[in-house]
Amino acid sequence: MYVKATVAVVALFSIVQLGAFADPKCWVGPPESISKLKWPDMQTDCITEVKAHIKRELEASLTYIAMGAHFLNAANFRPGVANLFLTHAGEERQHAKALMDYILMRGYDITKDEIPVLAPISTTWDSVFQALNTTLKIEKDVRDYFKKIIFVCEGGSDPDHSGVDYHISDFLTGNFLEEQHHGVREIAELLTTLGRMLENSGNAAFAEFEFDRNLLKAKH
16 A cells, blocks of 8 residues: 555656646647648649639529529419529539539638628529529529639640649539530520410410429429
8 A cells, every 4th residue: 555655646746747847738730740741732823713613603502592482482483493493502502512622632721701601693583584594694604614714724824834733624524514514505495495485375474384384294
């Protein structure tokens, strides 16, 4: 018992001595050697364009959500049209997440200032045709922005193409650009169909009703 007590006293004395001379710190971040590594390698113009496009994708998603809510309202009830817009909202949100994941994978951060508070382009539309026109413009803009990002990340107007980032160009082309082309085509087809229905029926409300019913049938 005496020996155990002596050992305990010596251990406690040693801890007190260490505390007197040590400067204890708690650090949960990466080791200093890791934080100084220069492994992120994207060109400034390229990373800037990609980050800016995250905002555009989220803005598009919010606008499509607003469209879906508008056409689920009792006064404007078009469930097939609403489902179309809400589906597009989910796709744009997935695009934004995929771009964020890519940026993080390449070693860059995304700050709250780079994704400011957003709002939909509008919250009301006079007709389904007007909402589809807005959608076509959004889809074309998103497609063109992807093309611009690819152009910038491939060196832009630099004749030597010294800053070409083949990986992100391949990533954007393979995962987004083809989908955007299909999206533009889909909305253009729907606009043509609804336009013909409006011309032939002479009754906008009936034409929208039939158009919405056809979308519901296609869904099931």
